[in-house]
Amino acid sequence: MTTVRPVVPIIRNGETFPSGVLHGSTARDIARLTDRGLTAVIVPPEAHADWLDELAELVVTRRLVIARTTLPAASLDDFAHWSRTALADTAKAVSGPLLDDMTGIVEQVMATADVGRVMVRVFTEAPTRRCGFHVDTVPPQAPTIGAVRVYNGPTTEYVACDDVLSMAAFYTYLSRRERLSRMAGAGTCSVRAASSAPGRLIAMDEAPSFLRPCAPVHRVPRDATVYFKHIDVRQHWSPHPVTDVWIHRSPMQGVPRLVLNVSPAQPVPARRGRRPEARG
Numbered sequence: 001m002t003t004v005r006p007v008v009p010i011i012r013n014g015e016t017f018p019s020g021v022l023h024g025s026t027a028r029d030i031a032r033l034t035d036r037g038l039t040a041v042i043v044p045p046e047a048h049a050d051w052l053d054e055l056a057e058l059v060v061t062r063r064l065v066i067a068r069t070t071l072p073a074a075s076l077d078d079f080a081h082w083s084r085t086a087l088a089d090t091a092k093a094v095s096g097p098l099l100d101d102m103t104g105i106v107e108q109v110m111a112t113a114d115v116g117r118v119m120v121r122v123f124t125e126a127p128t129r130r131c132g133f134h135v136d137t138v139p140p141q142a143p144t145i146g147a148v149r150v151y152n153g154p155t156t157e158y159v160a161c162d163d164v165l166s167m168a169a170f171y172t173y174l175s176r177r178e179r180l181s182r183m184a185g186a187g188t189c190s191v192r193a194a195s196s197a198p199g200r201l202i203a204m205d206e207a208p209s210f211l212r213p214c215a216p217v218h219r220v221p222r223d224a225t226v227y228f229k230h231i232d233v234r235q236h237w238s239p240h241p242v243t244d245v246w247i248h249r250s251p252m253q254g255v256p257r258l259v260l261n262v263s264p265a266q267p268v269p270a271r272r273g274r275r276p277e278a279r280g
């Protein structure tokens with residue numbers, strides 16, 4: 001007999017966050033991610049800025065389009081060069097504060113991780129159902145704290161570590177969902193399997209089997225930057241503690257969004273050079 005799991009509710013956070021997630025504002029708060037038991041520090045802005053509304057309008061109407069871009073090991077100069085080029089045709093009233101904001105996040109990840117190069121992934125796209133709940137990885141021996149910022153539209157969803165049954169349960173779910181997602185795309189020879197895959201994906205997304213029954217899915221507040229634990233790629237798929245990762249996903253649908261991901265791209269050097277100032 002098949003057990004039907006109830007659809008999980010989605011909670012939009014205000015001032016309170018579930019266990020393992022801290023509402024922070026300073027570099028010192030972000031540095032606390034090395035604490036056991038803390039998986040993410042959510043840093044909201046002091047106030048909603050007007051330029052974000054203008055940016056959202058540009059992205060939603062596709063007057064600002066950034067093709068999916070990965071800078072695999074960018075220095076601050078590399079990032080500055082790329083972002084000035086990408087935003088060259090965007091009004092200064094938007095591109096100026098956006099450049100400052102994105103650069104601040106890159107600098108903060110560099111300072112927290114004590115590295116001079118980071119992987120940057122950035123794009124404007126509407127969300128799809130291709131990727132579900134997952135954890136982010138870093139290369140072997142790289143520091144494990146990175147960041148995500150969604151500049152407009154629906155924000156990132158995540159779960160509390162107390163609500164996760166086990167990493168084994170999560171990775172079983174992830175493996176099955178990745179296989180189904182490939183089938184829902186073009187990667188299967190079976191017409192019947194491919195045609196049933198989208199419905200099965202929706203069922204997996206609405207009632208994730210790795211969560212305890214009735215556990216909610218949380219949503220990051222708008223305008224917030226999330227600094228969160230990544231996992232060394234060598235530990236991915238292993239039975240590590242749930243508190244070593246932040247399990248999250250993009251929303252499954254909505255308007256085009258500008259999304260920035262930043263993560264360490266290199267191990268901490270044995271002889272450390274000059275590091276950027278932490279931004280608080």
Ligand SMILES: [Fe+2]
Pocket residue numbers: 134135136248
């Ligand atoms: Fe992610």
